[in-house]
Amino acid sequence: MKRTFKIALAGNPNCGKTTIFNILTGTHQHVGNYSGVTVERKTGICRMGDIRIEIIDLPGIYGLSSASAEEKVAFAELINDEIDLILNVIDAGNPQRNLYLTTQLAELNIPMVLVFNMIDDARRLGLTFNIPILERYFSAPIVEAVGATGEGIDELKRLLLKVLGSAEPKRPKPIDYGEIAMPVIRELSAEIAKTDFPLLKRLPPRYFAIKLLENDDAVREIPQLKPFLPTVDKWRKGILKRCGVSGETYMTDCRYGMISGACREAIKLKDPSRHQFSEDIDKVVTNRYLGLPIFFILMFLVFFLTFQCSIPLMDLIGLGFSALADLINHLWPAGHLEYVRSLITEGIIGGVGGVLVFLPNILILFLAIAFLEGTGYMSRVAFVMDGFMHKFGLHGKSFIPMLLGFGCTVPAIMATRTIESEKDRLTTILVLPLMSCGARLPIYSLFIPAFFAPRYQAVMMWLIYFIGVVLALCCAGLLKSTLFRSDDEVFVMELPPYRMPTVRSLLIYMMERSLMYLKKAGTFILAASIIMFLFNTLPEKKEYSKDYTVLTEQVRGDASLSEEQKQKQIAQFKAERESERLQYSIAGRIGRAMTVVFQPIGFDWKVCSALIGAIAGKELFVSQLGILNSVGDSETDTATLQEKLREQYTPLQAFCIMLFCLITMPCVATMAVVRRETNSWWLMIAQILGLTLLAYCLTLIVYQIGSHLF
Amino acid sequence: MNWTGEPITVERISISSSLEDYLEAIAEIIETQGHAHTKEIAEKLNVKMPSVTNALQALSSRGLIRYQSHSPVFLTASGAETAAVIRHRHSVLKNFFQSILKLEEKEANDAACKVEHIIGEKVLSRFVLLSEAIANRADCAGLRDYLQQTMPQICPETDDDLISLDKLKDGQCGVVVRVAENLRGIKKFADLGLVSGTLLEMEGSAPFGDLLRIRVMGSSLSLRSKDASHIWVRLAE
Numbered sequence: 001m002k003r004t005f006k007i008a009l010a011g012n013p014n015c016g017k018t019t020i021f022n023i024l025t026g027t028h029q030h031v032g033n034y035s036g037v038t039v040e041r042k043t044g045i046c047r048m049g050d051i052r053i054e055i056i057d058l059p060g061i062y063g064l065s066s067a068s069a070e071e072k073v074a075f076a077e078l079i080n081d082e083i084d085l086i087l088n089v090i091d092a093g094n095p096q097r098n099l100y101l102t103t104q105l106a107e108l109n110i111p112m113v114l115v116f117n118m119i120d121d122a123r124r125l126g127l128t129f130n131i132p133i134l135e136r137y138f139s140a141p142i143v144e145a146v147g148a149t150g151e152g153i154d155e156l157k158r159l160l161l162k163v164l165g166s167a168e169p170k171r172p173k174p175i176d177y178g179e180i181a182m183p184v185i186r187e188l189s190a191e192i193a194k195t196d197f198p199l200l201k202r203l204p205p206r207y208f209a210i211k212l213l214e215n216d217d218a219v220r221e222i223p224q225l226k227p228f229l230p231t232v233d234k235w236r237k238g239i240l241k242r243c244g245v246s247g248e249t250y251m252t253d254c255r256y257g258m259i260s261g262a263c264r265e266a267i268k269l270k271d272p273s274r275h276q277f278s279e280d281i282d283k284v285v286t287n288r289y290l291g292l293p294i295f296f297i298l299m300f301l302v303f304f305l306t307f308q309c310s311i312p313l314m315d316l317i318g319l320g321f322s323a324l325a326d327l328i329n330h331l332w333p334a335g336h337l338e339y340v341r342s343l344i345t346e347g348i349i350g351g352v353g354g355v356l357v358f359l360p361n362i363l364i365l366f367l368a369i370a371f372l373e374g375t376g377y378m379s380r381v382a383f384v385m386d387g388f389m390h391k392f393g394l395h396g397k398s399f400i401p402m403l404l405g406f407g408c409t410v411p412a413i414m415a416t417r418t419i420e421s422e423k424d425r426l427t428t429i430l431v432l433p434l435m436s437c438g439a440r441l442p443i444y445s446l447f448i449p450a451f452f453a454p455r456y457q458a459v460m461m462w463l464i465y466f467i468g469v470v471l472a473l474c475c476a477g478l479l480k481s482t483l484f485r486s487d488d489e490v491f492v493m494e495l496p497p498y499r500m501p502t503v504r505s506l507l508i509y510m511m512e513r514s515l516m517y518l519k520k521a522g523t524f525i526l527a528a529s530i531i532m533f534l535f536n537t538l539p540e541k542k543e544y545s546k547d548y549t550v551l552t553e554q555v556r557g558d559a560s561l562s563e564e565q566k567q568k569q570i571a572q573f574k575a576e577r578e579s580e581r582l583q584y585s586i587a588g589r590i591g592r593a594m595t596v597v598f599q600p601i602g603f604d605w606k607v608c609s610a611l612i613g614a615i616a617g618k619e620l621f622v623s624q625l626g627i628l629n630s631v632g633d634s635e636t637d638t639a640t641l642q643e644k645l646r647e648q649y650t651p652l653q654a655f656c657i658m659l660f661c662l663i664t665m666p667c668v669a670t671m672a673v674v675r676r677e678t679n680s681w682w683l684m685i686a687q688i689l690g691l692t693l694l695a696y697c698l699t700l701i702v703y704q705i706g707s708h709l710f
Numbered sequence: 711m712n713w714t715g716e717p718i719t720v721e722r723i724s725i726s727s728s729l730e731d732y733l734e735a736i737a738e739i740i741e742t743q744g745h746a747h748t749k750e751i752a753e754k755l756n757v758k759m760p761s762v763t764n765a766l767q768a769l770s771s772r773g774l775i776r777y778q779s780h781s782p783v784f785l786t787a788s789g790a791e792t793a794a795v796i797r798h799r800h801s802v803l804k805n806f807f808q809s810i811l812k813l814e815e816k817e818a819n820d821a822a823c824k825v826e827h828i829i830g831e832k833v834l835s836r837f838v839l840l841s842e843a844i845a846n847r848a849d850c851a852g853l854r855d856y857l858q859q860t861m862p863q864i865c866p867e868t869d870d871d872l873i874s875l876d877k878l879k880d881g882q883c884g885v886v887v888r889v890a891e892n893l894r895g896i897k898k899f900a901d902l903g904l905v906s907g908t909l910l911e912m913e914g915s916a917p918f919g920d921l922l923r924i925r926v927m928g929s930s931l932s933l934r935s936k937d938a939s940h941i942w943v944r945l946a947e
Binding site for chain 1: 891901907908921928
């Protein structure tokens with residue numbers, strides 16, 4: 001007897017397939033309640049005694065017609081690997097629709113076992129199943145199970161062993177397509193059996209005969225089957241005349257007819273008045289008038305949790321990192337490799353620490369998303385917001401990532417995975433940086449109070465966010481009508497019943513996403529921090545215009561000054577020295593070179609140099625600007641910095657700086673995640689160039705018109 | 711009208727059914743207005759001007775009409791004769807559908823338009839004989855009563871009784887009767903259970919959007935109302 005086997009796990013989306021997969025293989029996976037979560041190929045190993053079973057988790061599909069990407073993937077998997085058995089998971093609460101896939105899987109002539117999953121929910125709905133009758137209809141053994149609790153799993157394992165162990169396992173009996181189709185199916189099968197092509201080794205000729213009658217494009221393309229096309233088309237024309245339906249509709253009707261017959265005989269609904277709890281929730285949540293307000297309240301809650309409740313934790317992490325830097329400074333042998341010391345404490349700990357501070361944000365945000373997704377609310381959001389997004393060429397599913405973009409662009413881009421249409425997904429990713437993220441907030445909170453009267457401040461803030469949203473939607477509309485033009489795709493989405501996600505699956509999801517974030521901080525941010533540090537410190541300036549050391553000593557020795565005045569004077573010298581040093585550094589030089597281009601939009605070399613900092617992280621714009629303006633510590637001396645800025649810039653310039661920072665190229669972390677999620681360097685570069693160009697042009701228009709008006 | 715039932719034998723010039731329609735239209739316009747212009751013909755047949763011009767050239771080349779651009783169209787002698795035959799066929803058929811099959815005038819007219827091009831003179835003259843016999847012979851009195859009684863009761867399933875899915879009101883249930891074959895992604899909808907015979911319930915629509923939400927086989931689906939308009943249902947309790 002064989003010792004290793006391959007099992008394919010197939011079923012409709014949301015039927016609890018991944019739960020069954022997890023419980024069989026023990027690998028940790030994300031279990032969502034949202035169509036299309038399982039997009040990657042997932043395999044796991046299940047050991048029973050000395051038998052090793054490889055289980056492949058196929059994406060959730062409704063049929064085998066190679067119409068969608070999922071169906072193509074699933075079909076390729078089923079025929080390319082030597083699958084020993086198909087484990088077909090069925091949502092017992094919705095047997096009719098789920099068994100439709102079963103009738104198609106039966107055509108593949110591979111042994112099959114059916115799992116009626118979530119049988120507890122089905123019983124609660126009042127459904128009772130006569131398993132022996134169903135087993136006879138579908139000629140495959142059936143197990144009743146509950147994936148979430150593990151009920152019925154032992155029986156399933158026993159059954160799997162029994163089926164895999166038998167020398168000649170029973171194969172499912174394909175269904176009868178009636179007198180109209182059966183003669184032609186038999187005739188075609190006999191003819192196809194005489195031909196020879198690679199797929200025929202895996203699949204029975206009958207499968208191809210049926211697919212031909214169904215007008216399946218992939219099968220029609222097989223060269224060896226071309227000679228049969230006239231016969232097939234004649235039959236299809238005949239059926240259209242006789243029954244008024246096309247071949248594919250006829251076959252589908254046959255399958256559903258057989259299923260409804262079987263269900264009528266074997267499934268009894270005890271208490272038809274009992275209805276699902278889900279419907280009650282949905283009456284409110286997707287209500288025409290209440291739907292949107294409820295959604296906005298929920299989103300507000302998510303953001304409140306994310307940004308308010310994480311403050312103590314963030315402070316704690318911030319303190320931890322500064323303590324670490326102090327510790328290193330303290331322990332470092334004085335005078336040895338000073339440069340390396342400042343690289344570690346200022347460059348690495350400062351840069352990476354600055355990003356890791358946001359980890360609590362990310363954890364809470366993803367926990368909230370996992371919960372909303374797990375309960376099934378996310379598909380309701382897509383449903384509620386679709387009308388609005390459709391006006392810009394996107395559909396409802398693009399809305400959630402755009403909303404997350406207000407928090408941080410990186411998780412938002414990762415959240416676009418739920419969008420099935422590739423073109424819609426790319427469009428969403430490309431415009432996402434325009435949603436003003438949390439890291440840009442420090443820039444606005446620096447400039448707005450400095451340049452605008454208190455009563456205009458809130459309006460200005462709102463205006464900046466508003467400009468971002470409008471630009472994002474317009475760019476999406478533009479991209480969808482040009483580069484990513486696609487025929488308005490057929491949109492059918494299942495709204496799964498509300499279910500309570502298990503704590504385990506929530507934590508698994510949260511951890512997966514957070515680890516991704518940590519990995520990013522450990523690689524890209526680390527590299528960017530080191531580079532920025534080098535830019536800010538090299539080449540080292542040896543000669544200064546004034547001898548600050550001597551000046552500091554003089555102040556220290558000056559008895560006429562009070563202690564406070566001395567400190568102030570010394571800090572002033574320190575900052576002046578820092579400013580001079582920075583002008584000399586690479587960052588300063590690049591900033592100066594950039595003014596040639598940025599003069600027309602009102603930026604001086606300091607702003608330009610700070611923009612380089614903003615590439616590593618938008619919040620670095622503020623700290624770099626502080627350093628360049630000779631303010632010792634930008635965070636404690638915001639007022640001083642604002643005063644200095646007021647002296648140098650006009651409100652128009654301030655607005656232009658904010659506008660530019662809003663639109664221009666995203667931070668390094670975003671670039672990295674765009675590269676990975678789009679799998680294209682080209683798109684990443686196009687995004688950087690496109691956004692920068694857009695930012696430049698818009699700012700130029702605003703600045704030039706503005707400076708002529710005022 | 712010639713109701714004598716004698717076969718009409720006119721040497722006819724064979725033309726296509728669409729040209730027959732043109733000739734018929736020209737004759738009718740001349741009869742009511744005295745003259746026929748290209749524009750009037752286009753309006754009557756609901757076609758574009760260039761198509762009319764093409765057809766007129768074709769008719770003219772067969773000697774059925776006299777036609778010069780920018781001047782009215784005249785029927786030649788053989789054209790008038792052919793038109794008369796076509797119009798006669800039409801009225802015979804229309805009369806048959808109306809008086810024997812008891813169809814409404816518009817329905818009778820439409821059916822006659824479709825049939826007139828495909829039947830020959832032989833079949834037509836037998837039709838005339840049959841209608842005359844049923845309408846006039848004394849021994850057909852019983853048959854006439856019977857037809858009068860039973861014909862109107864035959865009411866084939868037409869789309870008039872059905873409503874498209876997007877017109878269903880919230881909470882209403884319907885059984886799918888027909889899914890238009892030109893529905894894009896018809897396979898996907900079929901896979902999800904939207905096939906004839908399926909019971910579904912309208913659950914509502916999304917705020918300011920064209921998304922509908924229906925309950926099919928125990929699960930909720932949302933789809934665009936544009937697509938839903940291709941699915942025809944009959945109201946059910």
